[in-house]
Amino acid sequence: MKTSAANPVAPPLNPIELIDWFAATARPLPWRAPGITGWGVLVSETMLQQTPVNRVQPIWEEWMRRWPLPSDLAAEPQGEVVRAWGKLGYPRRALRLHEAAGIIAAEHGDVVPSDVNTLLALPGIGAYTARAVAAFAYGKRAPVVDTNVRRVVARAVHGAGDAGPPSTKRDLDDVDALLPDDDASAARLSAALMELGQVVCTVRSPLCESCPIAHDCAWQHAGRPAYAGPPKKVQKFAGTDRQVRGKLLDVLRGATGPVQREQLDAVWSDAGQRDRCLDSLLVDGLVEQTDDGRFALPGEH
DNA sequence: GAATCGTGGGC
DNA sequence: TGCCCAAGATT
Missing domain, CATH: 1.10.10 (Arc Repressor Mutant, subunit A)
Structure with missing residues (x-):
């Protein structure tokens, strides 16, 4: 048990503060525009896996222009899709997205599913992407856990300098405990937690002066201790x-x-x-x- | 759980 | 092409 029975009601974080902060400061990313479809969100989330926003944005816009529906992408030869992926990296993502588009067109009426388990059954969609689509495209309550959210939770809730090694079930449970019951608020909080990790609660030089929840951040209260977990494994690239x-x-x-x-x-x-x-x-x-x-x-x- | 899978920017 | 990191998924 992580929570004390003597203190069952105290929320670790105040969702309202984060949701309001997000509403006031969120970057106007194109896949956040009103009316974006599940397909637009799925394409963005897939491209954003391990890939910075600035590199994704122009490619995403080209894809949405060329292939506004899953069936449009599915109709292309694989090679054209790989070429259009450009230098985003991890090009197997392009093949899997192409395959997923074919399944969505053939079995889901050309509409990206909103159910997490249905999404998880599609190629290239894992624990993060399935919940990101459910939350950001369809406004559902789903714990969206990426590297940013893991860091925010590690600091604000656990008082650690950074998140330890990922553990899907524990991470999902951790974030699930923070989400309000209703779908709309939970979905907004998920977006807010990610944004906070990206622009404020960063790995290096976090902007705690600008943080909307600094006053009840466990890491702040602990004196911002350094990361004390096992060493992060660094991936080599040159020569591999x-x-x-x-x-x-x-x-x-x-x-x-x-x-x-x-x-x-x-x-x-x-x-x-x-x-x-x-x-x-x-x-x-x-x-x-x-x-x-x-x-x-x-x-x- | 650990290894593998691109690419480029910041420092 | 030094080290670290970035909205992960798959095997």
């Missing part, structure tokens, strides 16, 4: 397969059709690693080989 895969795919994105193997060979000197990465791209379905032995984005030959 991810870098090589990125270089290989970049060649194919920039080509208008199939390319010769020599063109791919030029991007990386280690032949063994190069071949392994090309194989993995073929396995992932991000690259296809033509009958004459050349390579192309899927469906583009």
